[in-house]
Structure formats: C-alpha cells, structure tokens
Amino acid sequence: MDLFDLKGKVALVTGATHGLGMAMAMGLGKAGATVVINGNSSQEKIDNALKEYEAAGVKAVGYKFDVTDESQVKDSIAKIESEVGNIDILVNNAGIIKRVPLEEMEVAEFEQVIKVDLVSPFIVSKHVVKGMIARKAGKIINICSMMSELGRNTVGAYAAAKGGLKMLTQNMATEWAKHNIQTNGIGPGYFATSQTAPIRVDGHPFNDFIVNRTPAGKWGDPSELEGAAIFLSSKASDFVNGQVLYVDGGILATIGKPSNED
Ligand code: GCO
DSSP states (O other), rough: OOOOOOOTTTTEETTTTTTTHHHHHHHHHHOEEEEEEEESHHHHHHHHHHHHHHHHOOOOOEOOTTTTTTTHHHHHHHHHHHHTTOOOOOEOOOOOOOOOOOOOOOOOHHHHIIIIIIIIIHHHHHHHHHHHHTTTTTEEEOOOOOGGGGTTTEEEEEHHHHHHHHHHHHHHHHHHHGGEEEEEEEEEBBBBBBBTTTSSOOOOOOHHHHHHHSSOOBBGGGGGGGGHHHHHGGGGGTTOOOOOOETTTGGGGGGOOOOTTO
C-alpha cells in the first residue's frame, strides 16, 4: 500500500472549504498528506472548514486568496511554501457555474466562468509548477466535469471552460512530464453537493433524469472521489499523464435508457 502513501507530502487544494474540494482534500489527508486548503469567500468559512478537517483527524491549514488574481496567487504560494513546505500535490478544484441559456447570458457572466474555471488553474499551476520543475517531481490534478465531454442546456460557459480544462490538462502533461510531473484530471459525474442542490431536490425533473441517466442509479457521494484523488496524487500514478479519470457512476459509458427500463 506504499504506492498510495502520501506521508510527508504537502497538498494544496483550491476551493476546499466545502463540497468536492473538501472531500478530495480529506482523502489526501487520510492518506498522510499535509493539506493546505484555499478559499476566497471568508476567513470564517475557512476556519469552520478547518474545524471539520480537525474533527476528521486530518491535518490542514487554510489560506484565503483569489485564485483568479495572479499577484495574490504568487504571494500566497510563496507564503505557503515558506510556512508549510514545498507543494508536492496541486488540486485545481475551485470553480463556479452559472446556469443561463447562452442566448440570454451576459458576456461578463461568460467571461467570469471562464476566468475562474479555466484561467485560474493556469494561474495557480504556473506558480506552483516552478518549484516542481526545480525539484523534478510533482502532481497536478485539474477537476474537470461531465461537461468536459458533453453539453447540457444552460451550462454553455461552464462546458466551454471544462472542455478547455481537459485540453489544458493534456498540454500541461505534454510540457511538464519531462520534469517528472504528472498532470491529470478528475471528471466527477453528478454528486450531492451544494453546487447541485438546486437541481437535486426530490421530484425535480433533473433529479429524476440524472438517477435514470446514471447506470449506478444514484447521485455520487463526495467521499467517492477520495480514491481517485489519492491515486492521481501518489506513486501509483507515476506513469499516468494527461488522462481524465471520470468518476461518474457510468454516465459516459452509456447512451442512456428509457425511463421505464430498469
Ligand atoms: C449541472 C451540474 C454539473 C455538475 C458536474 C457534472 O448543472 O449540470 O452542476 O455541472 O456539477 O460538473 O460533471
């Protein structure tokens, strides 16, 4: 099991005060990593999240910075590497979604989604990878989506960003693999989080659609992402590069089935 041991590693997970980011960070912590969580909403939210990590027995520290602001990112990465240690594992998880029909979406809204979901993984990676290149070792995981492969009504900006993030992952792998840095993605299917809460209420047509569209017949539980995060952060994936590991209950494996079919 040493293949999956993260003892002695420092993992930075952006957007890890809740939801899938917290779930993946918890997994990395349980595997032995020192977890550095990022948030940008409020220090209170970060502090509350740190209490949850502590309650789960996970060693975590928090840093508040805006992942879209390069000067904040640069300064924060330097602060983390001076106060906690070199960043061995980076999970670019922070993201937003705006559910608006494309013809109604404001350009500013579209640009904001691209900025957070696609540009910020570039910004954060650019400043973390410098140390990884110098040390000739590192793991970068970009959190993609079903929308890296499929479109859906009202999430066009998000799909454009997540589709781009899949290709950015492949290019990071292409450019940085020679430095013994493995860059991959995780593509979550539909999980029970605050981000999906509005479309997950019982009886909501989308809730019924997803349960039917997912061969596993359910929404994912965030803890079901821990294994993929540990795998792509550990020695076990040292020859895996540029791949997106979809954790989706089988959605991408199937064309789907009629709602009256088991
Ligand atoms: C939506 C959902 C999706 C999921 C996830 C799927 O509105 O379709 O929020 O975006 O959150 O990204 O992989």
